[in-house]
Amino acid sequence: MRSSLSSVRQLSSAFQGVKESARYVPRRALLYVPASSEKMLAKVPSIHADSVVIELEDGVAIAAKDTARKNAAAALDKLAGQPRKAFEIGVRVNSVSSGMMEDDLRVLARAQNLPDAFMIPKVDSPEDLAYIFDTFKKEYTPSRVTDTKTRMVMWIESARALLDMPRIVSTALNLHKSTGFFKLDAVVFGSDDYCADIGATRTSEGLENLYARQRFVACCKAFQVQAIDSVYIDLKDEEGLRKYSEQGRNWGFTGKQTIHPSQVPIVQSSFLPSTERIEWARELAEAYGEHQKEGKGAFSFRGQMIDRPLLLQAMNIIQLDEAVKEAGKQ
Amino acid sequence: MRSSLSSVRQLSSAFQGVKESARYVPRRALLYVPASSEKMLAKVPSIHADSVVIELEDGVAIAAKDTARKNAAAALDKLAGQPRKAFEIGVRVNSVSSGMMEDDLRVLARAQNLPDAFMIPKVDSPEDLAYIFDTFKKEYTPSRVTDTKTRMVMWIESARALLDMPRIVSTALNLHKSTGFFKLDAVVFGSDDYCADIGATRTSEGLENLYARQRFVACCKAFQVQAIDSVYIDLKDEEGLRKYSEQGRNWGFTGKQTIHPSQVPIVQSSFLPSTERIEWARELAEAYGEHQKEGKGAFSFRGQMIDRPLLLQAMNIIQLDEAVKEAGKQ
Amino acid sequence: MRSSLSSVRQLSSAFQGVKESARYVPRRALLYVPASSEKMLAKVPSIHADSVVIELEDGVAIAAKDTARKNAAAALDKLAGQPRKAFEIGVRVNSVSSGMMEDDLRVLARAQNLPDAFMIPKVDSPEDLAYIFDTFKKEYTPSRVTDTKTRMVMWIESARALLDMPRIVSTALNLHKSTGFFKLDAVVFGSDDYCADIGATRTSEGLENLYARQRFVACCKAFQVQAIDSVYIDLKDEEGLRKYSEQGRNWGFTGKQTIHPSQVPIVQSSFLPSTERIEWARELAEAYGEHQKEGKGAFSFRGQMIDRPLLLQAMNIIQLDEAVKEAGKQ
Numbered sequence: 001m002r003s004s005l006s007s008v009r010q011l012s013s014a015f016q017g018v019k020e021s022a023r024y025v026p027r028r029a030l031l032y033v034p035a036s037s038e039k040m041l042a043k044v045p046s047i048h049a050d051s052v053v054i055e056l057e058d059g060v061a062i063a064a065k066d067t068a069r070k071n072a073a074a075a076l077d078k079l080a081g082q083p084r085k086a087f088e089i090g091v092r093v094n095s096v097s098s099g100m101m102e103d104d105l106r107v108l109a110r111a112q113n114l115p116d117a118f119m120i121p122k123v124d125s126p127e128d129l130a131y132i133f134d135t136f137k138k139e140y141t142p143s144r145v146t147d148t149k150t151r152m153v154m155w156i157e158s159a160r161a162l163l164d165m166p167r168i169v170s171t172a173l174n175l176h177k178s179t180g181f182f183k184l185d186a187v188v189f190g191s192d193d194y195c196a197d198i199g200a201t202r203t204s205e206g207l208e209n210l211y212a213r214q215r216f217v218a219c220c221k222a223f224q225v226q227a228i229d230s231v232y233i234d235l236k237d238e239e240g241l242r243k244y245s246e247q248g249r250n251w252g253f254t255g256k257q258t259i260h261p262s263q264v265p266i267v268q269s270s271f272l273p274s275t276e277r278i279e280w281a282r283e284l285a286e287a288y289g290e291h292q293k294e295g296k297g298a299f300s301f302r303g304q305m306i307d308r309p310l311l312l313q314a315m316n317i318i319q320l321d322e323a324v325k326e327a328g329k330q
Numbered sequence: 331m332r333s334s335l336s337s338v339r340q341l342s343s344a345f346q347g348v349k350e351s352a353r354y355v356p357r358r359a360l361l362y363v364p365a366s367s368e369k370m371l372a373k374v375p376s377i378h379a380d381s382v383v384i385e386l387e388d389g390v391a392i393a394a395k396d397t398a399r400k401n402a403a404a405a406l407d408k409l410a411g412q413p414r415k416a417f418e419i420g421v422r423v424n425s426v427s428s429g430m431m432e433d434d435l436r437v438l439a440r441a442q443n444l445p446d447a448f449m450i451p452k453v454d455s456p457e458d459l460a461y462i463f464d465t466f467k468k469e470y471t472p473s474r475v476t477d478t479k480t481r482m483v484m485w486i487e488s489a490r491a492l493l494d495m496p497r498i499v500s501t502a503l504n505l506h507k508s509t510g511f512f513k514l515d516a517v518v519f520g521s522d523d524y525c526a527d528i529g530a531t532r533t534s535e536g537l538e539n540l541y542a543r544q545r546f547v548a549c550c551k552a553f554q555v556q557a558i559d560s561v562y563i564d565l566k567d568e569e570g571l572r573k574y575s576e577q578g579r580n581w582g583f584t585g586k587q588t589i590h591p592s593q594v595p596i597v598q599s600s601f602l603p604s605t606e607r608i609e610w611a612r613e614l615a616e617a618y619g620e621h622q623k624e625g626k627g628a629f630s631f632r633g634q635m636i637d638r639p640l641l642l643q644a645m646n647i648i649q650l651d652e653a654v655k656e657a658g659k660q
Numbered sequence: 661m662r663s664s665l666s667s668v669r670q671l672s673s674a675f676q677g678v679k680e681s682a683r684y685v686p687r688r689a690l691l692y693v694p695a696s697s698e699k700m701l702a703k704v705p706s707i708h709a710d711s712v713v714i715e716l717e718d719g720v721a722i723a724a725k726d727t728a729r730k731n732a733a734a735a736l737d738k739l740a741g742q743p744r745k746a747f748e749i750g751v752r753v754n755s756v757s758s759g760m761m762e763d764d765l766r767v768l769a770r771a772q773n774l775p776d777a778f779m780i781p782k783v784d785s786p787e788d789l790a791y792i793f794d795t796f797k798k799e800y801t802p803s804r805v806t807d808t809k810t811r812m813v814m815w816i817e818s819a820r821a822l823l824d825m826p827r828i829v830s831t832a833l834n835l836h837k838s839t840g841f842f843k844l845d846a847v848v849f850g851s852d853d854y855c856a857d858i859g860a861t862r863t864s865e866g867l868e869n870l871y872a873r874q875r876f877v878a879c880c881k882a883f884q885v886q887a888i889d890s891v892y893i894d895l896k897d898e899e900g901l902r903k904y905s906e907q908g909r910n911w912g913f914t915g916k917q918t919i920h921p922s923q924v925p926i927v928q929s930s931f932l933p934s935t936e937r938i939e940w941a942r943e944l945a946e947a948y949g950e951h952q953k954e955g956k957g958a959f960s961f962r963g964q965m966i967d968r969p970l971l972l973q974a975m976n977i978i979q980l981d982e983a984v985k986e987a988g989k990q
Binding site: 166211215217218219222223247249250252298300304 | 819
C-alpha cells in the first residue's frame with residue numbers, strides 16, 4: 001500500500017502538469033437526493049454512493065424549489081466536518097434555460113460552506129458557461145469561489161450540446177484557468193433528455209444512443225475529464241443493470257448515474273477497475289519512478305510509449321483503488 | 331379533437347417563437363415519381379404517401395431531363411387547387427455539382443405555381459447553399475420566392491456533407507432568415523450515395539451506417555428540422571421494411587423514403603407516434619395552456635422541465651395525429 | 661486487361677484532377693517489421709504484404725532506437741532497385757510527442773534513398789503536422805522531399821485526434837500543396853492506443869469502438885484518402901480475423917494492419933473488391949471513355965450520376981485489381 005502511494009507521489013512531483021490532478025474523486029456511482037425532502041437529506045452522511053447529488057433540478061417540483069434551496073443551504077453547513085460515506089457531496093442547481101439558477105445561487109451562497117462540487121445540468125453552449133461563471137461571480141463574490149477545492153460537474157443533455165461538446169468542455173476548462181473558479185472534473189450524459197430532444201425511444205437493445213454515448217466518452221476523454229453514463233431505469237432488473245454498467249465501463253465511462261440506493265453496489269462493483277488494470281497501473285507507477293531516478297528521456301512500459309494521458313490514467317486507477325479500499329475500512 | 335386543436339393554438343400564440351412552426355407537414359413516407367413519365371405524373375393526386383417527390387434527378391435519365399422539366403412545370407399548374415391525398419407535393423431538381431440546376435429552375439419558373447417544397451439533392455457544403463439561393467433568386471426573381479409557404483427539403487449524401495452538417499443546416503436556416511426564401515423543414519439521408527462515397531457495402535445487419543444515421547438525426551434535431559431515413563431496397567421483404575422503419579423511428583427519424591407505393595402503408599404506420607406519445611403531447615399541451623393562464627414562470631410536466639424543443643415536439647405530434655386522422659376521413 | 665488499362669488512361673487524361681491519383685498503392689494488408697532486427701529487415705524484399713512498415717516506434721525498445729535508425733537507413737539503400745513482393749515499403753518514425761522524431765530523421769536522411777512512404781504515428785493536431793513538415797525540411801533539406809513520389813501515411817490514435825480529424829487531414833493535404841512535400845495517401849486507425857486513451861476495454865463483440873471506426877472512415881473518405889483498420893490481436897483465431905476484416909471492408913475501410921505474416925493472406929483476400937465491384941468499375945470506365953468521346957455534359961451510369969469521388973473509386977478498384985493480378989504473376 002505504502003510503496004504504491006509513494007510511487008504516486010513520485011509520479012506527481014516528478015511529472016509536472018500531472019500534479020494538479022492528484023486529488024482523484026471516484027465517481028463510479030452518482031445518486032440523486034431531492035433537496036425538497038429534509039428526511040432524505042438527513043440520510044446523506046450515511047449514503048455509500050461515490051457521489052451524492054443534492055438535487056434542486058428535475059427531482060424537485062417547481063412549487064417546492066424554494067424550500068429545497070433553503071434545505072440545501074442548511075445541509076451544506078450541517079454536513080461540514082461531519083463524517084460521511086460518500087467521496088463527494090455536490091449540489092445540482094437548475095439550468096440556465098430554466099431562469100432559476102440565480103435564485104438557487106442566491107440562497108446557496110448564504111451557507112458558510114461550499115459543496116464538494118457544483119453540479120450544472122443542461123449545459124447547451126459555451127455561452128451558457130459564460131453566464132454560469134458570471135452568475136457565480138455575482139452571487140458568491142469571486143473571493144469565495146477562487147482557488148477552492150470545489151469541482152464542477154456538468155450535464156450534456158441535448159443534440160446541440162453533444163455536437164458542440166468539444167467547444168463546451170474546452171470553454172469550461174479555459175474559464176477555470178482564467179477565473180480560478182471550480183475546475184470541470186466530470187461530465188454526465190443525460191440520456192433521457194437527450195432521447196426526448198431527438199425524439200428517440202429507449203429500447204431494451206439500447207442501440208438508439210450508441211453514437212451519442214460513444215461520442216460523449218470521446219469528448220470527455222479528449223480533455224481528461226470523467227465520463228458518467230446514463231441512468232438504467234428498470235429498478236427490478238439487476239441483470240440488465242449489471243450488463244449496461246459493464247458495457248459502459250468497457251466503452252470508457254468512469255461511472256454511472258443511479259436512481260435508487262439498491263443500484264449503487266452493482267454499479268460500484270462494475271466500475272471498479274479489473275485486477276489486471278490495477279496491476280498495470282501499479283507497475284507502471286513503479287517503473288516510472290525508476291525511470292525518473294535515472295534521468296530524463298522518453299518512457300516506455302510493456303512495449304508502449306507512455307504519454308501524459310496514460311500516466312494520468314494509471315494515477316487515477318491507483319487512487320480509485322486505494323480510496324475504495326480505504327473507504328471499506330471505515 | 332376541437333379542444334386539443336385549440337390547445338395548440340394557445341400554445342402557438344402564447345409561446346413566441348414556436349408559432350412559426352405551427353404548420354407541420356407530416357413526412358412519414360416520401361415517394362419518388364419520375365417526371366419523365368407523364369403517365370405516372372397523372373397519378374400524383376391519388377398517391378397516399380405523405381410527401382410526393384416529383385423527380386428530376388437520379389430517377390430520370392440524362393436524355394430525358396428536358397422532357398421531365400417540362401412535364402414537372404406543367405404538373406405544377408395542373409395540380410394547383412386540385413384535391414390530393416398527399417400532404418406535400420415537391421419537386422426534386424438536380425444537384426449543384428451536376429451543373430443542371432439552372433436549366434431545371436429556368437423551366438420550372440415558367441409554371442405559374444410553386445411546389446409545396448423545393449427539394450435539393452446532394453447538398454455538400456455551405457457554398458452549395460449560397461449557389462442554390464443565388465440561382466433561385468436569378469431564375470425565379472426574389473418576389474416569387476420571398477415569404478412563400480414553399481418549404482425546402484434537402485438531401486445529405488456524402489461523407490463531407492455529413493461531417494459538415496451542422497454548418498450546412500445552420501447556413502440553410504440563416505439564408506432563409508436573411509432572404510425570406512423557403513425555410514428548411516426536413517433533411518433526407520441519402521444512404522446509397524453515402525455508402526458509395528465511403529466505399530461501404532450494405533449488409534442485412536445494417537451496422538455499417540449506424541454512425542452516419544445517428545449523427546444525421548442529431549444534426550437535424552439540434553436545429554429542429556425533420557430527419558428522413560434511408561431507402562429500404564428489398565421490395566419483397568415487408569418484415570425487414572417494418573423492422574427498419576421501427577428502428578428508424580426509435581432512433582429519432584420522423585419518416586422514411588420509399589421506392590414503391592407498396593412500401594408506403596408499412597412506413598406510414600411505423601412512423602405514427604404511439605398512443606402514449608400522443609397522450610403525452612395532448613396532456614402537455616393542456617397543462618401548458620393552464621400554466622400560461624396562471625402567469626409566467628418555468629413550466630414542468632410529469633417531473634420534467636419543458637423547454638422549447640419539447641413544446642415543439644408535442645405540437646408536431648398533435649398536428650401529425652390530427653392531419654393523419656383528417657386525411658383518413660377524405 | 662489491355663483494354664481496361666487504356667480506359668484508365670482515358671479516364672485520367674480526360675478527367676482533370678483525377679489524374680494526380682492515378683498511381684494507386686494497394687494497402688489491403690500492412691505488416692510491421694521492427695528495424696531493430698537486422699535478420700527481419702533482410703526478409704523485407706520477400707514479404708507479400710501490400711505495405712511493409714519498417715518500424716522505429718512502438719515495436720522498438722528505447723534502448724534499441726539508435727541501432728534501429730541505422731538499420732533502417734541502411735535498408736533504404738540496400739532495397740533500392742531490388743525486386744520486392746510488396747507494393748510499398750515505408751518507414752514509421754517516432755511521434756512528435758516522443759521527442760525522438762528529429763533524431764530519427766537525422767539518421768534516415770543519411771540514406772541516399774527515400775522510402776516509398778514516410779509513416780507518422782500519433783498525429784494529434786494540425787500543430788503536430790506543422791512541426792513534422794518543418795522537421796523534414798530541416799533534416800532532409802527541401803530539395804530532397806519536394807515533388808517526390810514518396811507518400812505520407814499517418815496514424816490517428818487518440819480521442820483528441822479523432823475529434824479534430826477533418827482539420828488534421830485537410831491540414832496534411834494543404835501542407836502538401838503549399839510545400840510540395842509528400843502527399844497524404846492513407847490514414848491508419850490505432851485502435852489499441854485509442855482504447856487506452858479513452859479507457860475502453862476491447863470485447864469480442866467489438867461494439868466499443870464502432871463510433872471511432874465509422875467516424876474515422878468518414879473522415880478519410882471525405883478527403884479521398886485510404887482508411888486502414890485496427891489490428892486483430894488473437895493470432896490463432898482465423899475465423900475472427902476474417903469476420904473483422906470483412907466487417908471493415910463492408911464499413912468502407914480499404915485495408916487492415918497485421919501483426920504476423922500468417923494474417924496477411926486472410927486480410928488481403930477480405931479486402932479484395934468483389935467480382936461485381938470490379939465489373940462495375942470496368943464498365944463505368946468504359947462508359948466514361950465513350951461519354952468523353954461524344955462530348956461534354958453530365959455523366960450517368962446505371963441510373964446514378966457519376967461524380968469525381970465515384971470516378972476515383974472506380975479507377976482505384978481497377979488499379980488494385982490489376983496490381984494484384986500483376987503481382988500474382990511474379
